[in-house]
Amino acid sequence: MELNKSILLLLISSSLISAFANGQDASPAPSPAVISLISKATSPRQSPSSTASAPSPSQSSSLFASSDSKSVPAESPLPPATSARTNAPAGAAEDSHEGLPLLFPNPSSSGNPVLKKICDSTDHPTECLTSITPFQTGESDPVSVLKMEMQALRQGFKKAIAKATEINDDPAVAIEVKGCLDTCLEIYDSGLYDLDDALEAINSHDIDRLKTVLSAAVSDIETCEEAFEEEGTGDSPMKEFDKELTTLASNNLAIASALLR
Numbered sequence: 001m002e003l004n005k006s007i008l009l010l011l012i013s014s015s016l017i018s019a020f021a022n023g024q025d026a027s028p029a030p031s032p033a034v035i036s037l038i039s040k041a042t043s044p045r046q047s048p049s050s051t052a053s054a055p056s057p058s059q060s061s062s063l064f065a066s067s068d069s070k071s072v073p074a075e076s077p078l079p080p081a082t083s084a085r086t087n088a089p090a091g092a093a094e095d096s097h098e099g100l101p102l103l104f105p106n107p108s109s110s111g112n113p114v115l116k117k118i119c120d121s122t123d124h125p126t127e128c129l130t131s132i133t134p135f136q137t138g139e140s141d142p143v144s145v146l147k148m149e150m151q152a153l154r155q156g157f158k159k160a161i162a163k164a165t166e167i168n169d170d171p172a173v174a175i176e177v178k179g180c181l182d183t184c185l186e187i188y189d190s191g192l193y194d195l196d197d198a199l200e201a202i203n204s205h206d207i208d209r210l211k212t213v214l215s216a217a218v219s220d221i222e223t224c225e226e227a228f229e230e231e232g233t234g235d236s237p238m239k240e241f242d243k244e245l246t247t248l249a250s251n252n253l254a255i256a257s258a259l260l261r
Helices: 002-021 030-041 056-072 113-119 125-135 142-168 175-203 207-231 237-256
Strands: none
Touching: 002 113, 030 056, 113 125, 113 237, 125 175, 125 237, 142 175, 142 207, 175 237, 207 237
């Protein structure tokens, strides 16, 4: 490029010198071709990037967006969530007491860590928390928690009495079934007296008596189901109630036993 410029300037200079040498007053105007060559020779060479037109603001935004979309890979969709039950081993045994739908149909539990620790000492910790929540007094020592669970069992006995009485008053129910229900009603009523004795034992700090009374409550509930088995009337209409009552009675006994540790 520099060589071409030098040659061109040399030619122009030679032309001017020749004109002066011939006695001309002024040099003729350069031709358009010469002017074009001079312009091209003297103007700086522009790079391809500088000759490109600048993008408009809207184009600039789209370019940044395009750049961002290329630099940041799109997130792949998350895998579907799987429940713990789905991942459980095939054939795993499920807890037979997943709740207390008859005695406490609206399950709720406390987030109190002290209550949880006490209920964890029972065979049915979930049912323990569910049943004591309606009776919370703000205290969480073992004796107070035991009293709450005793209140839950008391309410359970009352609901069982109401259900057994309803079935027993139905004229369509067989007399054999009514006889078994009479036994159940006696057991439930006796359970209320057992809880009264248990409360007296707590107030007198007689832990041995407390355990004896609560143990009797557990075995008495089983007597209701045994009555139907001995009579051969088929499944007891109080079977589910008795299962939940046994759960509560078992929890009471477990908490009382923990007081001795």
